[in-house]
Amino acid sequence: xxxxxxxxKILKRRFPNPGAMELGSPxxxxxxxxxxxxxxxxxxxxxxxxxxxxxxxxxxxxxxxTTQIESKINTIGMYRQKAxxxxxxxxxxxxNFGGKIPSTMEDLVSLAGVGRKTAxxxxxxxxxxxxxxxxxxxxxxxxxxxxxxxxxxxxxxxKLLEMVPSKYHQTVNRVFVKLGRYICIRSPRCWACPxxxxxxxxxxxxxxxxxxxxxxxxxxxREKILETLRENAT
Ligand code: SF4
Numbered sequence: 693x694x695x696x697x698x699x700x701k702i703l704k705r706r707f708p709n710p711g712a713m714e715l716g717s718p719x720x721x722x723x724x725x726x727x728x729x730x731x732x733x734x735x736x737x738x739x740x741x742x743x744x745x746x747x748x749x750x751x752x753x754x755x756x757x758t759t760q761i762e763s764k765i766n767t768i769g770m771y772r773q774k775a776x777x778x779x780x781x782x783x784x785x786x787x788n789f790g791g792k793i794p795s796t797m798e799d800l801v802s803l804a805g806v807g808r809k810t811a812x813x814x815x816x817x818x819x820x821x822x823x824x825x826x827x828x829x830x831x832x833x834x835x836x837x838x839x840x841x842x843x844x845x846x847x848x849x850x851k852l853l854e855m856v857p858s859k860y861h862q863t864v865n866r867v868f869v870k871l872g873r874y875i876c877i878r879s880p881r882c883w884a885c886p887x888x889x890x891x892x893x894x895x896x897x898x899x900x901x902x903x904x905x906x907x908x909x910x911x912x913x914r915e916k917i918l919e920t921l922r923e924n925a926t
Contacts, residue, residue: 696839699890700860703867706886709919711817711866712737716926718793718818719750722800724925725810726778731768733918739767740925751791754782777805795819808849816865822858824849825865829872836876838892874911884908 712733713724723743727736743764747753753761761775768774781803785793793814794800800811812825824830826849834840834852842848856864875881882888882896883904901907 695890696856697860699837699887700863700867702886702890703871704863707867707870709866709870709915710922711813711869712918712922713813714817715740715922718795718814720744720926721818722781722793722806722810722814723778725813726781726805727765727768727774729774729810730770734921735768737918737921737925739765744926750782750785750793753778754786774805780804781806793818795821797823813865816862822853822861824852824856824861826852827869829876830864830868833868833872833876836880836891836893837887870915874914881907
């Protein structure tokens, strides 16, 4: 337990920014995460100001036509399916939940286009609830660290929920996505990893390449761009 907490504290110092889709209200967080499925966060954040302008509330989104929604999100992948899901989600929220984004896992996953991962992000970011959203980054990094040995996302989520104190669930969602995006990539940059001493991975890549400084500068630049986009996206 102390290893888990100390690892998370180190990572929180290295990656202090909120998650890219922590946009403010539950409505904004939910829409952001729904749009970000299999899409780069930067692309989603760029279209957000125009989206909020057109659909500032879930009621406005419910009344919009699918074509109107598509026209605001057609720069990202799977936008037709995402537009359909957004409209259905908004209608459900208005008719079944009085226009308020629900705050339980059961209710959230009843909405169109909302799976456990999306629901977990909303629960932890919007409602301060216990939840861990296991995406590809969280799955890879926590297996490499040796926290879990899981072959499926479902098993990883169950184990992580048992082992990580609930106070740190939001931190898990924030820092592992960033560690996985910049450092613990497919061929990991262990030489740049702030938790390499805490990591159990047996194929660590500890030799920094000649262009290490450039890589580090690029990570910082990308993170700054993302944070600026996030701040401007609400
Ligand atoms: S030391 Fe390497 S494998 Fe372990 S978490 Fe860091 S980057 Fe990933």
